[in-house]
Amino acid sequence: xxxxxxxxxxxxxxxxxxxxxxxxxxxxxxxxxxxxxxxxxxxxxxxxxxxxxxxxxxxxxxxxxxxxxxxxxxxx
Amino acid sequence: xxxxxxxxxxxxxxxxxxxxxxxxxxxxxxxxxxxxxxxxxxxxxxxxxxxxxxxxxxxxxxxxxxxxxxxxxxxxxxxxxxxxxxxxxxxxxxxxxxxxxxxxxxxxxxxxxxxxxxxxxxxxxxxxxxxxxxxxxxxxxxxxxxxxxxxxxxxxxxxxxxxxxxxxxxxxxxxxxxxxxxxxxxxxxxxxxxxxxxxxxxxxxxxxxxxxxxxxxxxxxxxxxxxxxxxxxxxxxxxxxxxxxxxxxxxxxxxxxxxxxxxxxxxxxxxxxxxxxxxxxxxxxxxxxxxxxxxxxxxxxxxxxxxxxxxxxxxxxxxxxxxxxxxxxxxxxxxxxxxxxxxxxxxxxxxxxxxxxxxxxxxxxxxxxxxxxxxxxxxxxxxxxxxxxxxxxxxxxxxxxxxxxxxxxxxxxxxxxxxxxxxxxxxxxxxxxxxxxxxxxxxxxxxxxxxxxxxxxxxxxxxxxxxxxxxxxxxxxxxxxxxxxxxxxxxxxxxxxxxxxxxxxxxxxxxxxxxxxxxxxxxxxxxxxxxxxxxxxxxxxxxxxxxxxxxxxxxxxxxxxxxxxxxxxxxxxxxxxxxxxxxxxxxxxxxxxxxxxxxxxxxxxxxxxxxxxxxxxxxxxxxxxxxxxxxxxxxxxxxxxxxxxxxxxxxxxxxxxxxxxxxxxxxxxxxxxxxxxxxxxxxxxxxxxxxxxxxxxxxxxxxxxxxxxxxxxxxxxxxxxxxxxxxxxxxxxxxxxxxxxxxxxxxxxxxxxxxxxxxxxxxxxxxxxxxxxxxxxxxxxxxxxxxxxxxxxxxxxxxxxxxxxxxxxxxxxxxxxxxxxxxxxxxxxxxxxxxxxxxxxxxxxxxxxxxxxxxxxxxxxxxxxxxxxxxxxxxxxxxxxxxxxxxxxx
Numbered sequence: 001x002x003x004x005x006x007x008x009x010x011x012x013x014x015x016x017x018x019x020x021x022x023x024x025x026x027x028x029x030x031x032x033x034x035x036x037x038x039x040x041x042x043x044x045x046x047x048x049x050x051x052x053x054x055x056x057x058x059x060x061x062x063x064x065x066x067x068x069x070x071x072x073x074x075x076x
Numbered sequence: 077x078x079x080x081x082x083x084x085x086x087x088x089x090x091x092x093x094x095x096x097x098x099x100x101x102x103x104x105x106x107x108x109x110x111x112x113x114x115x116x117x118x119x120x121x122x123x124x125x126x127x128x129x130x131x132x133x134x135x136x137x138x139x140x141x142x143x144x145x146x147x148x149x150x151x152x153x154x155x156x157x158x159x160x161x162x163x164x165x166x167x168x169x170x171x172x173x174x175x176x177x178x179x180x181x182x183x184x185x186x187x188x189x190x191x192x193x194x195x196x197x198x199x200x201x202x203x204x205x206x207x208x209x210x211x212x213x214x215x216x217x218x219x220x221x222x223x224x225x226x227x228x229x230x231x232x233x234x235x236x237x238x239x240x241x242x243x244x245x246x247x248x249x250x251x252x253x254x255x256x257x258x259x260x261x262x263x264x265x266x267x268x269x270x271x272x273x274x275x276x277x278x279x280x281x282x283x284x285x286x287x288x289x290x291x292x293x294x295x296x297x298x299x300x301x302x303x304x305x306x307x308x309x310x311x312x313x314x315x316x317x318x319x320x321x322x323x324x325x326x327x328x329x330x331x332x333x334x335x336x337x338x339x340x341x342x343x344x345x346x347x348x349x350x351x352x353x354x355x356x357x358x359x360x361x362x363x364x365x366x367x368x369x370x371x372x373x374x375x376x377x378x379x380x381x382x383x384x385x386x387x388x389x390x391x392x393x394x395x396x397x398x399x400x401x402x403x404x405x406x407x408x409x410x411x412x413x414x415x416x417x418x419x420x421x422x423x424x425x426x427x428x429x430x431x432x433x434x435x436x437x438x439x440x441x442x443x444x445x446x447x448x449x450x451x452x453x454x455x456x457x458x459x460x461x462x463x464x465x466x467x468x469x470x471x472x473x474x475x476x477x478x479x480x481x482x483x484x485x486x487x488x489x490x491x492x493x494x495x496x497x498x499x500x501x502x503x504x505x506x507x508x509x510x511x512x513x514x515x516x517x518x519x520x521x522x523x524x525x526x527x528x529x530x531x532x533x534x535x536x537x538x539x540x541x542x543x544x545x546x547x548x549x550x551x552x553x554x555x556x557x558x559x560x561x562x563x564x565x566x567x568x569x570x571x572x573x574x575x576x577x578x579x580x581x582x583x584x585x586x587x588x589x590x591x592x593x594x595x596x597x598x599x600x601x602x603x604x605x606x607x608x609x610x611x612x613x614x615x616x617x618x619x620x621x622x623x624x625x626x627x628x629x630x631x632x633x634x635x636x637x638x639x640x641x642x643x644x645x646x647x648x649x650x651x652x653x654x655x656x657x658x659x660x661x662x663x664x665x666x667x668x669x670x671x672x673x674x675x676x677x678x679x680x681x682x683x684x685x686x687x688x689x690x691x692x693x694x695x696x697x698x699x700x701x702x703x704x705x706x707x708x709x710x711x712x713x714x715x716x717x718x719x720x721x722x723x724x725x726x727x728x729x730x731x732x733x734x735x736x737x738x739x740x741x742x743x744x745x746x747x748x749x750x751x752x753x754x755x756x757x758x759x760x761x762x763x764x765x766x767x768x769x770x771x772x773x774x775x776x777x778x779x780x781x782x783x784x785x786x787x788x789x790x791x792x793x794x795x796x797x798x799x800x801x802x803x804x805x806x807x808x809x810x811x812x813x814x815x816x817x818x819x820x821x822x823x824x825x826x827x828x829x830x831x832x833x834x835x836x837x838x839x840x841x842x843x844x845x846x847x848x849x850x851x852x853x854x855x856x857x858x859x860x861x862x863x864x865x866x867x868x869x870x871x872x873x874x875x876x877x878x879x880x881x882x883x884x885x886x887x888x889x890x891x892x893x894x895x896x897x898x899x900x901x902x903x904x905x906x907x908x909x910x911x912x913x914x915x916x917x918x919x920x921x922x923x924x925x926x927x928x929x930x931x932x933x934x935x936x937x938x939x940x941x942x943x944x945x946x947x948x949x950x951x952x953x954x955x956x957x958x959x960x961x962x963x964x965x966x
Contacts, residue, residue: 007120007122008094009091009121010129012130013126017133020134035093
């Protein structure tokens, strides 16, 4: 059986990409269980981008949904 | 960059933390430590891949890829050194030629003069009868007084441009030389913002206009100081004698200071107010009718050229009225109708030099550009074949995951490497070539022309632009081909699939090469034919064995001299030299060698002055022997005689063309005309049309007056000899000197003058011929290459044909026909292209239309012939194919 499993490691390049585009900011700190941790936060720019991307996705998803919705004739 | 480094260092730590954490979680779930670690790694994925990906986010990936492509490109070219060498050499020649010509254009037309803020400099000129002329000194003084828009007005006497032979005797420390003088107003150097190399330049006290005899200051140029005076260190304060008059050297200008006259730097500058000292009292300073002073102004901050003109015009009519002196009637009207013009002088005022060279240089760069285009097409073809040979490799790369864009990029990078190396070599070639070119096109100039040909930023950017442009031009077709590559097909069927389509593209490229070459051939043919016509055209006079000597007075020699009897005496003594057939005097030089010749309006006396047909006419004051000496036939009437002097009514001899235009009924003899201020001048003779003032126009109207009636201020001798004229030059010179009044400052044969006059035409014809041959050669190489390739590809087919009984001649024709179609197609698109292009050079042609049919036919036939020869070699090889061998190949 084939399925895509996103490797956990690919998270890091993705985060770096977002930082480089200044969509997220990073702060160092400690987690609840006292380990070193990084806290990522959406920047204003990132929020704007998120709105753009979300609306894009909704459009696409809407279009796909319209295509997949069975027409009346197909219904038994 | 800092952020990048920190992010990547942190990343390592983070990954370790991540895996550690995951391992701990796995252990907590009950795995053995080892198992837990591996499970965590598995879940994380490829650690180094993650690191690389993160690295890519931060690195300049395109730069790294570029470097990689360049390395690969260099290695590829190393693999085929022959191809690389041919390509680089072709480009070096093509780009180098363009750069060389551009260097001249840059030096002559584009560079600003080397002074402070040259863009603020403007030239103020007088527009008289539609022509821009300099000012009189009186006008200049009035302009200076009334203007509010310039920080200052500079006056320059460029007289030596009108009389380039006019040199002055200089003497410094016993070193004698003959040099040009530049007379300037005292603010010349300060207004231009030029610093001295040694000493000081002119200050306002040096030429106090109120005290014309005051100053004895002189400034010399760096070049004069170096070449004539050996760079003597204590030169400042030394005395320099100019035609015997002492001046003190105040300073030396910097190297490469060319003043405002590009190409013709002033060697010695003197304050204008000292001119009467040297010029024997015949100074232009006082003469209101002498227009000789070029006026340059530096615009005040914020003043535009239009504003400056408007301000000058506001008081200009007043200037004209105050300086009109005693003019009356039509002369006053002409005087008062003179207007002003203000134009930028950022690139200098040497209009003459510039207008002479602009056209030949622009034609040459057009031709060189076209040749480069042909070279590019040729290289595109070569690259195409090169790429075809590599289709296997390219396909392999696609299969291994290279994007098509990366293939295209690879090919483009390779062509750019070639073109940039070619350009680098071309720069070196151009450095040398522009000097040769410069000598070639200026050898006809009697004036010393000095141009700063050293490369500058503009030339460098021009070359780099050219390199990138050509690189893309010849790389884009092969690159496009690569992007269409079908790897599966290419890997399966060797190179056949690709070759098929390469052939079509190659054919198109060869045909366009042929077309452009035809345009070049046609242009070169027209220029060569035009030059030949110009050289061999009927001059209307006998050119051989005629010596021309221009005379210059010794200082003070004309005082208390009866010039008429002196000149008669001179002519007699020169005529009596053994070997001299006859001698004559003229104040206008033949075929415009040294002087542009005066021109004026001539009209019939009977006509109404306002509506009379004025004819712009060349004029000369000549002696009785003039026509005989030059061998100009008198069509009607008589020659001048010794009795045509001041005591007798003024007479004139006109050229046939002028006689026809003034008196179309053919009864010119005995009619009266007016010229300049002379009225009732009777026509006593009609001379045959001759190209003595205008080499290009035999019907240019000319009028001759007797020099005995109007003794000219300066002039020269024409001497006809039995043997080649240059042998007698020295004897004639000695004879002139022996009379103690004048010396010969310029001597030459008319034949020499003529060939100098044609130097630019010769150089243009020669160079265009060179470019045409080069492109013809390139087109032939292209055709040859393509046909050879075709033949190789069709070897099997040809073998089968031969095996089935095809004759040798049939095979020959089979291949040749293909070549012929290509060439004919090229010619067919080439002729209209060429005709479009040759219209641009129409004005440079002499007695020839750009649609000259014989030239078109000759050029096309020549091209056809040479191209067929290039196609014949592969065809011949094809016809010799042995079927048994051919069928066994592949």
